[in-house]
Amino acid sequence: MATLSRIGLAGLAVMGQNLALNIAEKGFPISVYNRSSSKVDETVARAKQEGNLPLYGFHDPESFILSIQKPRVIIMLVKAGSPVDDTIKTLSVYLEQGDCIIDGGNEWYENTERREKAAAELGLLYLGMGVSGGEEGARNGPSLMPGGSFEAYKHIEDILLKVAAQIEDSGPCVTYIGKGGSGNFVKMVHNGIEYGDMQLISEAYDVLKSVGKLSNEELHQVFSEWNKGELLSFLVEITADIFSIKDDKAEGHLVDKVLDKTGMKGTGKWTVQQAAELSIAAPTIASSLDSRFLSGLKEERVLAAKLFDEVIITDDQVFVDKKQLIDDVRQALYASKICSYAQGMNLIRSKSEEKNWGLKLGELARIWKGGCIIRAIFLDRIKKAYDRNSDLANLLVDPEFASEIVERQAAWRRVVCLAINAGISTPGMATSLAYFDTYRRESLPANLVQAQRDYFGAHTYERTDMPGSFHTEWFKLAKQANM
Protein backbone atom coordinates (compact mmCIF):
# COMPACT_ATOMS: atom_id res chain seq x y z
CA MET A 1 0.00 0.00 0.00
CA ALA A 2 1.45 3.36 -1.06
CA THR A 3 -0.46 5.92 1.02
CA LEU A 4 -1.44 5.77 4.65
CA SER A 5 -4.96 4.71 5.65
CA ARG A 6 -7.34 7.27 7.06
CA ILE A 7 -8.45 4.97 9.90
CA GLY A 8 -7.82 1.54 11.46
CA LEU A 9 -10.14 -1.14 12.84
CA ALA A 10 -9.13 -3.95 15.18
CA GLY A 11 -11.44 -6.92 15.80
CA LEU A 12 -12.90 -8.54 12.70
CA ALA A 13 -15.75 -10.71 13.92
CA VAL A 14 -19.31 -9.99 12.69
CA MET A 15 -19.45 -6.32 13.66
CA GLY A 16 -15.87 -5.28 12.94
CA GLN A 17 -15.69 -6.94 9.55
CA ASN A 18 -18.91 -5.35 8.36
CA LEU A 19 -18.21 -1.90 9.76
CA ALA A 20 -14.74 -1.93 8.15
CA LEU A 21 -16.26 -2.76 4.75
CA ASN A 22 -18.87 -0.02 5.23
CA ILE A 23 -16.12 2.56 6.01
CA ALA A 24 -14.06 1.44 3.00
CA GLU A 25 -17.10 1.59 0.74
CA LYS A 26 -17.68 5.21 1.76
CA GLY A 27 -14.23 5.99 0.34
CA PHE A 28 -12.11 6.08 3.51
CA PRO A 29 -9.02 3.88 3.14
CA ILE A 30 -8.94 1.58 6.17
CA SER A 31 -6.36 -0.74 7.74
CA VAL A 32 -7.66 -3.79 9.58
CA TYR A 33 -6.21 -6.14 12.17
CA ASN A 34 -7.44 -9.09 14.23
CA ARG A 35 -5.81 -11.19 16.96
CA SER A 36 -6.14 -14.34 14.87
CA SER A 37 -5.04 -14.00 11.25
CA SER A 38 -7.76 -15.88 9.43
CA LYS A 39 -10.33 -13.10 9.96
CA VAL A 40 -7.91 -10.57 8.41
CA ASP A 41 -7.61 -12.66 5.25
CA GLU A 42 -11.37 -13.21 5.18
CA THR A 43 -12.04 -9.46 5.43
CA VAL A 44 -9.48 -8.61 2.74
CA ALA A 45 -11.06 -11.22 0.44
CA ARG A 46 -14.52 -9.75 1.04
CA ALA A 47 -13.26 -6.22 0.31
CA LYS A 48 -11.90 -7.44 -3.01
CA GLN A 49 -15.07 -9.33 -3.84
CA GLU A 50 -17.36 -6.42 -2.90
CA GLY A 51 -15.73 -4.03 -5.39
CA ASN A 52 -12.01 -3.70 -4.66
CA LEU A 53 -12.72 -1.55 -1.61
CA PRO A 54 -9.74 0.39 -0.12
CA LEU A 55 -9.21 -2.01 2.80
CA TYR A 56 -5.78 -3.27 3.84
CA GLY A 57 -5.12 -6.23 6.12
CA PHE A 58 -2.29 -6.55 8.66
CA HIS A 59 -1.23 -9.55 10.68
CA ASP A 60 0.90 -7.75 13.26
CA PRO A 61 -0.10 -4.77 15.42
CA GLU A 62 2.96 -2.65 14.67
CA SER A 63 2.61 -2.55 10.88
CA PHE A 64 -1.16 -2.10 11.36
CA ILE A 65 -0.65 1.03 13.49
CA LEU A 66 2.13 2.43 11.30
CA SER A 67 -0.13 2.14 8.23
CA ILE A 68 -2.56 4.76 9.59
CA GLN A 69 -2.23 8.52 9.10
CA LYS A 70 -1.70 10.72 12.19
CA PRO A 71 -3.43 11.54 14.42
CA ARG A 72 -4.40 7.88 14.24
CA VAL A 73 -7.96 6.80 14.84
CA ILE A 74 -8.53 3.14 15.68
CA ILE A 75 -11.92 1.54 16.20
CA MET A 76 -11.90 -1.63 18.31
CA LEU A 77 -14.73 -4.13 17.87
CA VAL A 78 -13.79 -7.00 20.15
CA LYS A 79 -15.71 -8.79 22.87
CA ALA A 80 -16.46 -6.42 25.77
CA GLY A 81 -14.48 -6.69 29.01
CA SER A 82 -10.91 -7.96 29.25
CA PRO A 83 -10.47 -8.43 25.43
CA VAL A 84 -10.81 -4.63 25.18
CA ASP A 85 -8.06 -4.13 27.80
CA ASP A 86 -5.88 -6.69 26.01
CA THR A 87 -6.38 -4.97 22.66
CA ILE A 88 -5.59 -1.52 24.10
CA LYS A 89 -2.44 -2.96 25.64
CA THR A 90 -1.35 -4.51 22.35
CA LEU A 91 -2.01 -1.41 20.25
CA SER A 92 -1.01 1.40 22.62
CA VAL A 93 2.65 0.31 22.52
CA TYR A 94 2.78 1.76 18.98
CA LEU A 95 0.41 4.71 19.42
CA GLU A 96 1.56 8.31 19.90
CA GLN A 97 0.24 11.36 21.73
CA GLY A 98 -2.95 12.67 20.14
CA ASP A 99 -3.98 9.32 18.63
CA CYS A 100 -7.55 8.13 19.36
CA ILE A 101 -8.97 4.80 20.42
CA ILE A 102 -12.67 4.10 19.91
CA ASP A 103 -14.36 1.12 21.52
CA GLY A 104 -17.39 0.20 19.42
CA GLY A 105 -18.46 -2.73 21.62
CA ASN A 106 -21.31 -3.13 24.10
CA GLU A 107 -19.12 -2.10 27.00
CA TRP A 108 -20.11 -1.30 30.57
CA TYR A 109 -19.94 2.51 30.74
CA GLU A 110 -17.68 2.63 33.81
CA ASN A 111 -15.04 0.54 31.99
CA THR A 112 -15.01 3.19 29.28
CA GLU A 113 -14.58 5.94 31.86
CA ARG A 114 -11.69 4.06 33.47
CA ARG A 115 -10.02 3.53 30.09
CA GLU A 116 -10.58 7.13 29.03
CA LYS A 117 -8.66 8.27 32.13
CA ALA A 118 -5.85 5.75 31.54
CA ALA A 119 -5.63 6.76 27.86
CA ALA A 120 -5.44 10.44 28.82
CA GLU A 121 -2.40 9.67 30.99
CA LEU A 122 -0.69 8.36 27.84
CA GLY A 123 -1.81 11.42 25.85
CA LEU A 124 -4.38 9.35 23.95
CA LEU A 125 -8.01 10.28 23.27
CA TYR A 126 -10.80 7.78 23.95
CA LEU A 127 -14.40 7.27 22.84
CA GLY A 128 -16.94 4.61 23.84
CA MET A 129 -19.24 4.27 20.86
CA GLY A 130 -22.44 2.24 20.89
CA VAL A 131 -23.03 0.59 17.51
CA SER A 132 -26.47 -0.81 16.81
CA GLY A 133 -27.95 -2.63 13.85
CA GLY A 134 -26.25 -6.02 14.00
CA GLU A 135 -24.47 -7.40 10.97
CA GLU A 136 -26.67 -5.73 8.38
CA GLY A 137 -26.57 -2.35 10.11
CA ALA A 138 -22.79 -2.41 10.49
CA ARG A 139 -22.40 -3.16 6.77
CA ASN A 140 -24.99 -0.76 5.36
CA GLY A 141 -25.58 1.92 7.97
CA PRO A 142 -25.78 1.51 11.75
CA SER A 143 -27.01 3.86 14.44
CA LEU A 144 -23.91 5.19 16.21
CA MET A 145 -23.73 6.51 19.77
CA PRO A 146 -20.24 7.97 20.39
CA GLY A 147 -19.46 9.35 23.85
CA GLY A 148 -16.25 10.46 25.57
CA SER A 149 -13.58 12.79 24.20
CA PHE A 150 -15.19 15.45 21.98
CA GLU A 151 -11.81 16.03 20.34
CA ALA A 152 -11.69 12.36 19.33
CA TYR A 153 -15.23 12.63 17.97
CA LYS A 154 -14.20 15.58 15.82
CA HIS A 155 -11.32 13.54 14.33
CA ILE A 156 -13.76 10.96 13.05
CA GLU A 157 -17.00 12.92 12.61
CA ASP A 158 -16.77 13.06 8.78
CA ILE A 159 -16.46 9.26 8.63
CA LEU A 160 -19.27 8.60 11.10
CA LEU A 161 -21.65 10.95 9.29
CA LYS A 162 -21.12 8.95 6.10
CA VAL A 163 -21.18 5.38 7.48
CA ALA A 164 -24.23 5.83 9.74
CA ALA A 165 -27.74 5.04 8.48
CA GLN A 166 -29.15 7.99 6.52
CA ILE A 167 -32.73 9.01 7.16
CA GLU A 168 -34.54 11.41 4.89
CA ASP A 169 -35.54 14.63 6.68
CA SER A 170 -33.60 13.80 9.85
CA GLY A 171 -30.06 13.09 8.63
CA PRO A 172 -27.40 10.54 9.60
CA CYS A 173 -28.14 8.36 12.64
CA VAL A 174 -25.21 9.63 14.68
CA THR A 175 -24.59 12.48 17.06
CA TYR A 176 -21.98 13.23 19.73
CA ILE A 177 -23.79 11.81 22.76
CA GLY A 178 -21.85 13.40 25.61
CA LYS A 179 -18.91 13.02 27.95
CA GLY A 180 -17.51 9.92 29.68
CA GLY A 181 -19.33 6.65 29.25
CA SER A 182 -22.55 8.26 27.99
CA GLY A 183 -22.35 6.59 24.55
CA ASN A 184 -22.17 3.14 26.13
CA PHE A 185 -24.88 3.99 28.65
CA VAL A 186 -27.27 5.15 25.93
CA LYS A 187 -26.52 2.01 23.89
CA MET A 188 -27.20 -0.10 26.98
CA VAL A 189 -30.63 1.49 27.49
CA HIS A 190 -31.32 1.13 23.75
CA ASN A 191 -30.78 -2.60 24.24
CA GLY A 192 -33.04 -2.60 27.31
CA ILE A 193 -35.77 -0.96 25.24
CA GLU A 194 -35.10 -3.57 22.55
CA TYR A 195 -35.74 -6.30 25.17
CA GLY A 196 -39.05 -4.58 26.03
CA ASP A 197 -40.13 -4.31 22.38
CA MET A 198 -39.34 -7.97 21.71
CA GLN A 199 -41.22 -9.07 24.83
CA LEU A 200 -44.31 -7.03 23.92
CA ILE A 201 -44.31 -8.37 20.35
CA SER A 202 -43.97 -11.93 21.64
CA GLU A 203 -46.94 -11.39 23.97
CA ALA A 204 -49.03 -10.06 21.07
CA TYR A 205 -48.07 -13.24 19.16
CA ASP A 206 -48.96 -15.43 22.15
CA VAL A 207 -52.41 -13.89 22.63
CA LEU A 208 -53.21 -14.04 18.91
CA LYS A 209 -51.96 -17.60 18.61
CA SER A 210 -53.12 -19.10 21.91
CA VAL A 211 -56.40 -17.25 22.42
CA GLY A 212 -57.28 -16.14 18.89
CA LYS A 213 -56.05 -19.39 17.30
CA LEU A 214 -54.38 -17.54 14.43
CA SER A 215 -52.30 -19.68 12.07
CA ASN A 216 -48.78 -18.70 11.05
CA GLU A 217 -50.15 -17.52 7.69
CA GLU A 218 -52.64 -15.28 9.51
CA LEU A 219 -49.94 -14.02 11.88
CA HIS A 220 -47.79 -13.17 8.87
CA GLN A 221 -50.65 -11.15 7.41
CA VAL A 222 -51.48 -9.40 10.69
CA PHE A 223 -47.89 -8.34 11.41
CA SER A 224 -47.38 -7.28 7.77
CA GLU A 225 -50.49 -5.13 8.05
CA TRP A 226 -49.34 -3.67 11.38
CA ASN A 227 -46.06 -2.79 9.75
CA LYS A 228 -47.87 -0.35 7.48
CA GLY A 229 -49.20 1.80 10.33
CA GLU A 230 -48.21 3.21 13.71
CA LEU A 231 -46.28 0.02 14.58
CA LEU A 232 -44.05 0.21 11.51
CA SER A 233 -40.66 -0.93 12.74
CA PHE A 234 -37.76 -3.26 12.04
CA LEU A 235 -38.86 -5.70 14.77
CA VAL A 236 -42.47 -5.93 13.54
CA GLU A 237 -41.18 -6.34 9.97
CA ILE A 238 -38.86 -9.24 10.85
CA THR A 239 -41.63 -10.78 12.97
CA ALA A 240 -43.91 -10.83 9.92
CA ASP A 241 -41.10 -12.43 7.91
CA ILE A 242 -40.48 -15.12 10.55
CA PHE A 243 -44.09 -16.38 10.30
CA SER A 244 -43.66 -16.92 6.56
CA ILE A 245 -40.61 -19.21 6.82
CA LYS A 246 -41.23 -22.92 6.30
CA ASP A 247 -39.09 -25.50 8.08
CA ASP A 248 -36.45 -26.87 5.73
CA LYS A 249 -35.88 -29.97 7.87
CA ALA A 250 -39.44 -31.09 8.57
CA GLU A 251 -43.10 -30.24 7.99
CA GLY A 252 -44.59 -26.93 9.09
CA HIS A 253 -43.16 -23.54 9.96
CA LEU A 254 -39.68 -23.05 11.38
CA VAL A 255 -40.85 -20.75 14.21
CA ASP A 256 -42.77 -23.66 15.76
CA LYS A 257 -39.57 -25.70 15.96
CA VAL A 258 -37.45 -23.04 17.63
CA LEU A 259 -36.92 -23.96 21.30
CA ASP A 260 -38.64 -21.47 23.62
CA LYS A 261 -35.51 -20.52 25.58
CA THR A 262 -34.24 -16.96 25.10
CA GLY A 263 -30.55 -16.15 25.26
CA MET A 264 -29.03 -12.87 26.43
CA LYS A 265 -25.69 -11.15 26.67
CA GLY A 266 -26.14 -8.80 29.61
CA THR A 267 -27.14 -5.32 28.45
CA GLY A 268 -30.80 -5.89 29.47
CA LYS A 269 -29.69 -6.95 32.94
CA TRP A 270 -27.46 -3.88 33.26
CA THR A 271 -30.39 -1.67 32.24
CA VAL A 272 -32.62 -3.09 34.97
CA GLN A 273 -29.79 -2.87 37.53
CA GLN A 274 -29.24 0.78 36.62
CA ALA A 275 -32.98 1.51 36.85
CA ALA A 276 -32.94 0.12 40.39
CA GLU A 277 -29.76 2.07 41.26
CA LEU A 278 -31.37 5.30 40.10
CA SER A 279 -34.84 4.56 41.56
CA ILE A 280 -36.44 4.74 38.14
CA ALA A 281 -39.44 2.47 37.60
CA ALA A 282 -38.79 0.36 34.49
CA PRO A 283 -41.27 -2.52 34.93
CA THR A 284 -41.79 -3.24 31.22
CA ILE A 285 -38.07 -3.69 30.63
CA ALA A 286 -37.71 -5.63 33.90
CA SER A 287 -40.58 -7.93 32.90
CA SER A 288 -38.83 -8.70 29.62
CA LEU A 289 -35.72 -9.71 31.55
CA ASP A 290 -37.74 -11.85 33.99
CA SER A 291 -39.45 -13.52 31.04
CA ARG A 292 -36.06 -14.44 29.60
CA PHE A 293 -35.04 -15.91 32.98
CA LEU A 294 -38.26 -17.95 33.17
CA SER A 295 -37.95 -19.07 29.55
CA GLY A 296 -34.61 -20.59 30.51
CA LEU A 297 -36.34 -22.96 32.98
CA LYS A 298 -37.64 -25.19 30.19
CA GLU A 299 -37.33 -28.49 32.06
CA GLU A 300 -39.07 -27.07 35.18
CA ARG A 301 -41.83 -25.59 33.01
CA VAL A 302 -42.46 -28.92 31.33
CA LEU A 303 -43.02 -30.52 34.76
CA ALA A 304 -45.11 -27.60 36.03
CA ALA A 305 -47.30 -27.72 32.92
CA LYS A 306 -48.29 -31.28 33.84
CA LEU A 307 -49.04 -30.34 37.43
CA PHE A 308 -51.11 -27.23 36.66
CA ASP A 309 -52.80 -28.34 33.47
CA GLU A 310 -56.18 -28.60 35.13
CA VAL A 311 -56.23 -25.27 36.91
CA ILE A 312 -55.84 -23.29 33.68
CA ILE A 313 -59.13 -22.01 32.34
CA THR A 314 -59.89 -23.98 29.22
CA ASP A 315 -60.00 -22.31 25.85
CA ASP A 316 -63.71 -22.87 25.31
CA GLN A 317 -64.48 -20.65 28.31
CA VAL A 318 -62.85 -17.69 26.55
CA PHE A 319 -64.99 -16.21 23.83
CA VAL A 320 -63.21 -14.10 21.24
CA ASP A 321 -64.14 -12.26 18.12
CA LYS A 322 -61.01 -12.70 15.98
CA LYS A 323 -61.23 -9.37 14.14
CA GLN A 324 -61.80 -7.44 17.35
CA LEU A 325 -58.99 -9.34 19.08
CA ILE A 326 -56.47 -8.46 16.36
CA ASP A 327 -57.39 -4.80 16.59
CA ASP A 328 -57.33 -4.81 20.40
CA VAL A 329 -53.91 -6.48 20.50
CA ARG A 330 -52.51 -3.91 18.07
CA GLN A 331 -53.70 -1.13 20.36
CA ALA A 332 -52.44 -2.86 23.50
CA LEU A 333 -49.03 -3.31 21.90
CA TYR A 334 -48.81 0.34 20.93
CA ALA A 335 -49.94 1.66 24.34
CA SER A 336 -47.51 -0.67 26.14
CA LYS A 337 -44.70 0.49 23.88
CA ILE A 338 -45.29 4.10 24.92
CA CYS A 339 -44.86 3.05 28.58
CA SER A 340 -41.69 1.09 27.81
CA TYR A 341 -40.03 3.98 25.97
CA ALA A 342 -41.12 6.39 28.72
CA GLN A 343 -39.22 4.19 31.21
CA GLY A 344 -36.08 3.97 29.06
CA MET A 345 -36.01 7.70 28.40
CA ASN A 346 -36.51 8.51 32.09
CA LEU A 347 -33.62 6.22 32.96
CA ILE A 348 -31.33 8.01 30.50
CA ARG A 349 -32.40 11.40 31.82
CA SER A 350 -31.81 10.39 35.42
CA LYS A 351 -28.28 9.14 34.65
CA SER A 352 -27.57 12.26 32.62
CA GLU A 353 -28.53 14.42 35.59
CA GLU A 354 -26.43 12.33 37.99
CA LYS A 355 -23.36 12.48 35.73
CA ASN A 356 -24.00 15.96 34.33
CA TRP A 357 -23.88 14.61 30.77
CA GLY A 358 -26.48 17.01 29.37
CA LEU A 359 -28.02 14.34 27.13
CA LYS A 360 -30.71 15.45 24.68
CA LEU A 361 -33.51 12.87 24.63
CA GLY A 362 -35.06 14.11 21.38
CA GLU A 363 -31.72 13.79 19.62
CA LEU A 364 -31.41 10.18 20.85
CA ALA A 365 -34.85 9.39 19.41
CA ARG A 366 -33.64 10.93 16.12
CA ILE A 367 -30.53 8.74 15.84
CA TRP A 368 -32.58 5.63 16.68
CA LYS A 369 -34.91 6.27 13.74
CA GLY A 370 -32.66 4.29 11.41
CA GLY A 371 -29.92 1.68 11.46
CA CYS A 372 -30.65 0.20 14.87
CA ILE A 373 -32.79 -2.71 16.04
CA ILE A 374 -35.47 -0.50 17.64
CA ARG A 375 -35.83 1.69 14.53
CA ALA A 376 -39.46 2.60 14.11
CA ILE A 377 -41.75 5.31 12.83
CA PHE A 378 -42.80 5.70 16.47
CA LEU A 379 -39.42 7.30 17.31
CA ASP A 380 -40.36 10.29 15.22
CA ARG A 381 -43.28 10.92 17.57
CA ILE A 382 -40.93 10.67 20.57
CA LYS A 383 -38.54 13.15 18.99
CA LYS A 384 -41.44 15.55 18.38
CA ALA A 385 -42.62 15.15 21.99
CA TYR A 386 -39.20 16.24 23.29
CA ASP A 387 -39.02 19.00 20.65
CA ARG A 388 -42.31 20.31 22.04
CA ASN A 389 -40.99 20.15 25.60
CA SER A 390 -37.41 19.11 26.34
CA ASP A 391 -38.24 19.03 30.09
CA LEU A 392 -41.13 16.60 29.63
CA ALA A 393 -41.46 14.70 32.94
CA ASN A 394 -42.74 11.55 31.24
CA LEU A 395 -43.71 10.67 27.66
CA LEU A 396 -47.14 9.71 29.03
CA VAL A 397 -47.97 13.35 29.72
CA ASP A 398 -47.03 14.62 26.29
CA PRO A 399 -50.42 15.78 24.92
CA GLU A 400 -50.21 13.57 21.79
CA PHE A 401 -49.12 10.42 23.62
CA ALA A 402 -51.66 11.12 26.39
CA SER A 403 -54.52 11.18 23.92
CA GLU A 404 -53.21 8.10 22.10
CA ILE A 405 -53.10 6.20 25.40
CA VAL A 406 -56.63 7.31 26.31
CA GLU A 407 -57.92 6.17 22.90
CA ARG A 408 -56.34 2.74 23.34
CA GLN A 409 -57.12 2.24 27.03
CA ALA A 410 -60.26 0.13 26.62
CA ALA A 411 -58.65 -2.25 24.10
CA TRP A 412 -55.50 -2.51 26.22
CA ARG A 413 -57.54 -3.48 29.32
CA ARG A 414 -59.57 -5.99 27.31
CA VAL A 415 -56.42 -7.73 26.07
CA VAL A 416 -54.81 -7.93 29.52
CA CYS A 417 -58.05 -9.23 31.13
CA LEU A 418 -58.58 -11.73 28.32
CA ALA A 419 -55.03 -13.02 28.65
CA ILE A 420 -55.36 -13.35 32.43
CA ASN A 421 -58.63 -15.26 32.08
CA ALA A 422 -57.10 -17.53 29.46
CA GLY A 423 -54.07 -18.24 31.62
CA ILE A 424 -51.71 -16.60 29.11
CA SER A 425 -49.02 -14.49 30.74
CA THR A 426 -48.58 -11.01 29.30
CA PRO A 427 -46.20 -9.48 31.85
CA GLY A 428 -45.01 -6.71 29.53
CA MET A 429 -48.48 -5.50 28.60
CA ALA A 430 -49.90 -5.99 32.10
CA THR A 431 -47.04 -4.24 33.84
CA SER A 432 -47.12 -1.41 31.29
CA LEU A 433 -50.79 -0.95 32.09
CA ALA A 434 -50.01 -1.04 35.81
CA TYR A 435 -47.27 1.57 35.23
CA PHE A 436 -49.81 3.80 33.50
CA ASP A 437 -52.47 3.20 36.15
CA THR A 438 -50.00 3.98 38.93
CA TYR A 439 -48.56 7.07 37.26
CA ARG A 440 -51.94 8.56 36.38
CA ARG A 441 -53.47 8.34 39.90
CA GLU A 442 -53.33 11.27 42.27
CA SER A 443 -53.67 8.99 45.29
CA LEU A 444 -51.99 5.65 45.81
CA PRO A 445 -52.15 3.16 48.68
CA ALA A 446 -48.63 4.31 49.59
CA ASN A 447 -50.17 6.04 52.62
CA LEU A 448 -50.77 2.61 54.13
CA VAL A 449 -47.22 1.42 53.38
CA GLN A 450 -45.85 4.57 54.99
CA ALA A 451 -48.08 4.05 58.05
CA GLN A 452 -46.82 0.45 58.34
CA ARG A 453 -43.21 1.67 58.11
CA ASP A 454 -43.82 4.17 60.88
CA TYR A 455 -45.66 1.56 62.97
CA PHE A 456 -42.84 -1.01 63.01
CA GLY A 457 -39.77 1.12 62.35
CA ALA A 458 -40.57 4.69 63.47
CA HIS A 459 -39.63 5.82 59.96
CA THR A 460 -41.97 8.85 60.29
CA TYR A 461 -44.42 10.10 57.67
CA GLU A 462 -45.60 13.30 56.07
CA ARG A 463 -49.23 14.43 56.23
CA THR A 464 -51.54 15.51 53.43
CA ASP A 465 -52.87 18.48 55.37
CA MET A 466 -49.84 20.05 57.09
CA PRO A 467 -46.07 20.27 56.54
CA GLY A 468 -43.51 18.44 58.67
CA SER A 469 -42.40 15.00 59.68
CA PHE A 470 -44.60 12.96 62.07
CA HIS A 471 -44.34 9.85 64.16
CA THR A 472 -47.22 8.08 65.86
CA GLU A 473 -47.23 5.44 68.60
CA TRP A 474 -49.48 3.22 66.46
CA PHE A 475 -49.14 0.15 68.66
CA LYS A 476 -50.11 2.05 71.83
CA LEU A 477 -53.06 3.75 70.13
CA ALA A 478 -54.22 0.49 68.56
CA LYS A 479 -54.16 -1.19 71.96
CA GLN A 480 -56.22 1.61 73.48
CA ALA A 481 -58.63 1.64 70.52
CA ASN A 482 -59.16 -2.11 70.69
CA MET A 483 -59.51 -2.41 74.47
Ligand code: NBP
Ligand atom coordinates in the same frame (compact mmCIF):
# COMPACT_ATOMS: atom_id res chain seq x y z
P1 NBP B 1 -17.56 -10.87 19.54
O1 NBP B 1 -18.19 -10.14 20.66
O2 NBP B 1 -17.99 -12.25 19.25
O3 NBP B 1 -15.96 -10.85 19.74
C1 NBP B 1 -15.11 -11.50 18.86
C2 NBP B 1 -13.90 -10.64 18.60
O4 NBP B 1 -13.20 -10.36 19.82
C3 NBP B 1 -12.90 -11.35 17.68
O5 NBP B 1 -12.31 -10.41 16.83
C4 NBP B 1 -11.90 -11.93 18.68
O6 NBP B 1 -10.64 -12.18 18.14
C5 NBP B 1 -11.83 -10.77 19.64
N1 NBP B 1 -11.19 -11.12 20.92
C6 NBP B 1 -11.59 -11.94 21.91
BR1 NBP B 1 -13.10 -12.93 21.91
N2 NBP B 1 -10.73 -11.99 22.93
C7 NBP B 1 -9.72 -11.19 22.57
C8 NBP B 1 -8.54 -10.81 23.22
N3 NBP B 1 -8.25 -11.26 24.44
N4 NBP B 1 -7.71 -9.96 22.57
C9 NBP B 1 -8.01 -9.50 21.35
N5 NBP B 1 -9.15 -9.81 20.68
C10 NBP B 1 -10.00 -10.64 21.29
O7 NBP B 1 -17.69 -10.01 18.18
P2 NBP B 1 -18.95 -9.24 17.59
O8 NBP B 1 -20.19 -10.04 17.68
O9 NBP B 1 -18.50 -8.73 16.27
O10 NBP B 1 -19.13 -8.01 18.58
C11 NBP B 1 -18.12 -7.04 18.82
C12 NBP B 1 -18.64 -6.05 19.85
O11 NBP B 1 -19.81 -5.40 19.31
C13 NBP B 1 -19.08 -6.70 21.16
O12 NBP B 1 -18.86 -5.82 22.22
C14 NBP B 1 -20.57 -6.88 20.98
O13 NBP B 1 -21.26 -6.94 22.19
C15 NBP B 1 -20.92 -5.64 20.18
N6 NBP B 1 -22.13 -5.74 19.35
C16 NBP B 1 -22.42 -6.90 18.69
C17 NBP B 1 -23.56 -6.95 17.89
C18 NBP B 1 -23.89 -8.21 17.11
O14 NBP B 1 -24.96 -8.23 16.51
N7 NBP B 1 -23.03 -9.20 17.08
C19 NBP B 1 -24.38 -5.82 17.76
C20 NBP B 1 -24.02 -4.65 18.43
C21 NBP B 1 -22.90 -4.62 19.22
P3 NBP B 1 -10.29 -13.66 17.57
O15 NBP B 1 -10.89 -13.71 16.22
O16 NBP B 1 -8.81 -13.68 17.58
O17 NBP B 1 -10.91 -14.65 18.52
